Amino acid sequence: MADTKAALATPTDLNRNDVKSVADALNSALADCFTLYLKTKNFHWHVSGPHFRDYHLMLDDQATQILGVTDAIAERVRKTGNTTLRSIGDIARRQTISDNDAEFVSPEAMLAELRDDNLKLVESFRTVKEASEAAGDNATSGIVDEWTDQAEERAWFLFEASRKG
Structure with a gap:
């Protein structure tokens, strides 16, 4: 049996x-x-009013945009010679955004929760930015800026949509 670490040894100068x-x-x-993708889809399916x-x-x-980022993140992990998530359990062990299994959530509460979750994702991206700059990983440092901007824009839209006029 081949050494699985050797089989996944992606060439990198990092x-x-x-x-x-x-x-x-x-x-x-x-x-x-x-986590945010699934919560956003949950609220998409159950919004009312x-x-x-x-x-x-x-x-x-927003869910489509979030899902689109997942592949880019996973591919960046692999390009650096590392392994990425493999299961729902792996996601559950690493997530910092909480699930929402409530039977009913008001539209106002949905928007507020997703706004806060997108801002929490921004914090995660800032951690990626700091780690990548410390490692001299210019590619990750550059690409994470776009993901941060997208999450900030989603938070802004959610905030504006929830304002009382």
Whole structure:
């Protein structure tokens, strides 16, 4: 049987010990992205009320954007010669964003919770940024800026959509 570590040894000029901390930060952010994706879809499916259509469409757009980031994060982990998440259990062990299994959540509470969760994801991305800069991983440091901007924009939209006019 072949050594699985050798089979996954991706060529990189980055110091393996330095990028291990980057991979750990990326995997934590990835777990949060999957958690936020599923929560956003949950709220998309269960939103109700007079703003149903607007919220339903906005949450679907946001979920699509979040899911799109997951592959880029996982591929970045692999490009640095590390391994990424493998299961729902792995996500559960690493996530910092809480699940919401409530039977009913008001639309206002949904928007507020997702706003706060997107801001928590921004914190995760800032941790990735710090780790990548410390490791001299310019590619990760550069790409995480776009993910941060997207999460900040989602938080802003959720905030504005929830304001009372």
